[in-house]
Amino acid sequence: MPLLEVDSLTIEYLARRGNIRAVDDVSLSLEKGETLGLVGESGSGKSTLGLSLLRLVPYPGVIVDGRIRIDGTDILNLSEEEMRFIRGRKVSFVFQDPMTSLNPVKKIGDHFVELIRTHEPTISEEEALKRAEKILNDLGILPERINDYPHQFSGGMRQRIMIALAIALNPDLVIADEPTTALDVIVQAKILDLLKSLRDEYGMALILITHDLSIVLERCDKIIVMYAGQMVEYTDSTILHRNPRHPYTRGLLRSIPNIELADQKLEAIPGSPPDLLNPSEGCRFWPRCSYAMKICQEKDPPLIDAEHGHLVRCFLYGGTQP
Amino acid sequence: METRRSILASFLPDLASLTKRGLAGWITLIGLGLVTSIVLMTFLAPWISPHDPSAINVGPQFCPPNGQFPLGTNHLGQDMLSRVLSGGSIMLQVAVLSVFICLMIGVPIGLLASYAGGKLDKLCSLMMDSIYAFPALVLAIAIAAMLGTGVVNMALAIAVVYVPSYFRIVRSQVLTIKELLYTEAARAAGARGRTILLRYILPNVVPSVVVVASVNFADAILTAAGLTFVGLGVAKDIPDWGWDLTDGRALLPSGAWWVITFPGIMIVLLALGFTLIGEGLSELLNPRLEQ
Secondary structure: OOOOEEEEEEEEEEEEEEEEEEEEEEEEEEOOOOOOEEEOOOOOOOHHHHHHOOOOOOOEEEEEEEEEEEEOEEEOOOOOHHHHHEOOHHHHHHHOOOOOOOOOOOOOHHHHHHHHHHHHOOOOOHHHHHHHHHHHOOOOHHHHHHHHHHOOOHHHHHHHHHHHHOOOOOOOOOEEEOOOOOHHHHHHHHHHHHHHOOOOOOOOOEEEEEEHHHHHOOOOEEEEEEEEOEEEEEHHHHHHHHOOHHHHHHHHOOOOOOOOOOOOOOOOOOOOOOOOOOOOOOOHHHHHHOOHHHHHHHHOOEEEEHHHHEOOOOHHOOOOOO | OOHHHHHHHHHOOOOOHHHHHHHHHHHHHHHHHHHHHHHHHHHHHHHOOOOOOOOOOOOOOOOOOOOOOOEEOOOOEEEHHHHHHOOOOOHHHHHHHHHHHHHHHHHHHHHHHHHHHHHHHHHHHHHHHHHHHHOOOHHHHHHHHOOOOOOOHHHHHHHHHHHHHHHHHHHHHHHHHHHHHHHHHHHOOOOOOOHHHHHHHHHHHHHHHHHHHHHHHHHHHHHHHOOOOOOOOOOOOOOHHHHHHHHHHHHHHOOOOOOHHHHHHHHHHHHHHHHHHHHHHHHOOOOOHOO
């Protein structure tokens, strides 16, 4: 049984102007210890998808259709109280901005005590602090700094503290939503490698949400590329790297600088994503696509198995015949 | 417990270090000094007053300030110095009580309404705004007239008028904080709504509430003086600066300036003290100004 199973999940934001479909019919599955990269630009629905796995889609977002199973349990049917025990213990979340993710009036240690005792009330404060010290030490933060306040740490250190909090209860799945966007490049690489090594060490599954395809290519087993709420490509990262199929993915790969190609021309994808309030007929990507055909403007392409489970949402790989 | 102590410690930085925090530190310190000395003076009045403040004919009537009666006497021959020394007692009681009532009502309602949002928030905001729309003193006089005289009634009348200030500041803070990532992170870590409200939101609201409360002390003092001045305060036989203002105003045409001047100065100093504390604290507790 896979650890996480998402089945034709659809999430809409019920805005005043109408319903915005932020996540459109997404299905995926994740085994224990696997890493998944969720790539897409702003507004592609990747963060909404990540938050929905904890049932924390912000208001006015609503999961209108589909199923999310964690360890076989359908979390959409759980009560709020039962859901609390999944959050933080089975599935934990690392947010984008480490500068505001910690409560400014609480010491680092208190964050751990609160988290651990929320889920394991029998543990004493001393024991929880001891555990916190050990985890912090593993992540390269001096245990004696447990009595410091968040503002006494740098951004990179705070993100390490957030990760320490995320793994404190040994969850099965950690979801990291752009964990390095607010950090500089060197710290970024360190944090990402840290997440990967923790995966190897603690055996947890990891979902890495990012807008930067290059950072997930080498660190994730599988990659989902999202565009305008839809999954446009879903395959192993090695295959994606070698043989990207969707024109959008190709565009993304071409826009990553490569140090070995001296005369490489970086290409941007022209245009901007569609308005999800009134998506036009046909493929969401066709106005920006250099391969666009007539059918692309008329019909929404289905998700096609191009080769051994390499899923692509594009008419270039079939699906033109009904 | 540890957390609560550390929060308190951050609100009440030790007095010596205040002098090193620039102008805001000095302002706070001066305010604290003014308030403390007036409170001490009022508290010690029974022992340091040269005469019984209520006793009449301890001296001649309308005696201007002199060696025997440093602040003069009024039309009943009461010693003004003794009256100034003890006349703040009612006002201070009323101010403390009304601020306490405001805190007990305004803060919880503000927290709950803005955290819950929706209809409850709209309803509470509407109620608070409609109270806020009245001129403070007029509303306080109206309520005090309904409730009658006495310390508790005065405090209630003042509390009703100032509850909206607390509600508003708490609400605006909660609306900001509840969108911040650390409350979201707490929820993602499985924290209860109650925990988020009490451990994550409330402690971050407290600094603003402290500032509002200390400024509100000054307002309460002035309103209490106003209520007594128009005769809605306490009984006439209790020495009070407000009563002395009433008497002093009537005596002013006859040239007895000292009856109204000294109690008036005391009210101004006390209100000034609380205002200075409030202004100083709002600078000191403002995290954006911290280096």
